[in-house]
Amino acid sequence: MKILEKLKKSTQKIIGPVADTVSKYAKKVITPVVNLYKKLNKPTKKLIRTETVILALFAVVSVMESSGNLTSLMKGLLVPVCAYSLVAVGLNLCVGYLGELSLGHAGFMCVGAFTSALFSRTFQDVIPDVPRFIIALVLGTAVAALFGFLIAIPVLRLSGDYLAIVTLAFGEIIKNVINVLYVGKDSKGLHFSMKDQMSLNMDLDGMMLINGPQGITGTPRQSTFLIAVLLLMLALIVTHNFVHSRTGRAVMAIRDNQIAAETVGLPVTKYKLVAFTLSAAIAGVGGVLYAHNINSLTATTNNFGYNMSIMILVYVVLGGIGNFSGSVIAAVVLTMLPELLRGLSTYRMLIYSIVLIGLMLFNWAPGILKWREAHGLNATAIIGRFKKKEVQ
Amino acid sequence: MALLEVNNLGISFGGLRAVDEFNLKIEQGELYGLIGPNGAGKTTVFNMLTGIYKPTDGTIFLDGKDVTGKKTAEINKAGVARTFQNIRLFGDQSVLDNVKIGLHNSFEYGTATGIFRLPKFFSTEKKMDKKALELLSVFGLDTMANVLASNLPYGKQRELEIARALATNPKLLLLDEPAAGMNPNETRDLMNTIALIRKEFGVTILLIEHDMKLVSGICEKLTVLNFGRVLAQGETSAVLNDPEVIKAYLGE
Known part of the structure; x- marks a missing residue:
């Protein structure tokens, strides 16, 4: 007993001062940061929390990757997960804030992907890597935004189901057009055809850029996990700033009550266009990331067709309409889940769909919402519990 | 004329x-x-x-x-500004934001300024907040500025709609x-308020x-x-x- 007490005292002597100085300095650094954080309004706090979580996850995954603890399957999913998250964030802007249901966001992703990949492939030997990727990124985003703008002009005259159907058709048309598009490059310049490879009439030194259903092959694989995460974080900041600005307020006002919005003098069509274009642009960024992560880019139903559009809508609905961080969480979980369940082979899709139904019920069913409220399992209550701990 | x-x-x-x-x-x-x-x-x-x-x-x-x-x-x-018989507020937004939407055309900055949070964003938002709170205080709504519009009691919703209409400077x-x-009590208050806004806003x-x-x-x-x-x-x-x-x- 005596020995134990002595040991305790001596350790306290050594550790005590060290701990004191550490906590002193920690307080000096942390207290102002905490105070600054406390002053912010609720949505900004949420944005900072989300960004911190993404950074932390990025750090963990990077460490796992460098120490070889990540299966190649998971490694392959890192960039696509970010790409899907980006498209989901873009769609959430459209569904949650503009209040219009779009089923064609995979189409905008497709436009971004093919534009940027075509650019990167064409100038592969002409422009150095870094500036080429930056230009490809800007170009892919801009063309997706342009398509969003052009589609929005006729489409936003419609609403509800009609808008959903027209955007769905747009996605399919884009996919089908790319499947019959042949583009080649030789010493004379670029050649286009919508028939077949032969009708391009290229010289012998010619190189295929887009080869119909086989798409674009040999795109430089430049989207790294770091770039993908940075772009995702940037998109979250952009959407947050947009929503909490003069324009964002106007967009939400139009969603809440269009007639009232008009009577206070808001140009409804203009702001609908702005929001839809931004939404398409963000989906385009996702497309650029996606295209620069794979060797052969093709437009199939599974990656750019209605399947994908609906998948992305599932991310948005499950993550919570109007909740950008929720979209990211849903995209990550639902992309990883089928891969994690691969070991269960036959029952994989069964479990996946059961999880989907379960999540949906947990998120939206009125009975469960009541139960969660009663047992303190909703978001505000959980955050509230953490706050109490901080005070103590 | x-x-x-x-x-x-x-x-x-x-x-x-x-x-x-x-x-x-x-x-x-x-x-x-x-x-x-x-x-x-x-x-x-x-x-x-x-x-x-x-x-x-x-x-x-x-x-x-x-x-x-x-x-x-x-x-x-x-x-010309108006209110509606069946109240049409922007229910999912705060009382303050409802009035700020009314101020939309009086205070301008572009979409890009908002996204990149340029200095003009902060200065204009500050002015908008001030003006909106001024308007709300006429109706005694300034203490509820951060409440969701749809959570206001009925009478207050009507007043908020008037405040929002006045924000467009009609x-x-x-x-x-x-x-x-x-x-009857609320109606009497409303009569006073209407007389007041007529005097104050001309x-x-x-x-x-x-x-x-x-x-x-x-x-x-x-x-x-x-x-x-x-x-x-x-x-x-x-x-x-x-x-x-x-x-x-x-x-x-």
């Missing part, structure tokens, strides 16, 4: 003539009442004045400018049944109302509508004693 001059306004929905040969002249600074039985076409007149419906015939002049058939947003910019304010659903007011206490208490002139046509028009006391009006609307 009159602030609002409406000549031979009429609208048909298919075979139904909802409003016919409607004439109205409101001078600057007046408080004008529009009354009549249910279904007489009062709200339809409001909807035509604000461009929600396009009139089939007639003209509307605001301050000498022809605004007939213009878009709702343009008419608002020309100086020359003419149209109030569609501002006292609907209010108890705004001309046209209101639809069924509460005759309120109408006879504050309106200087009245127009009575019945079956889409003007039944009587003029000074409040004269109109309310008109035997036709008593027969059709007030009851003998």
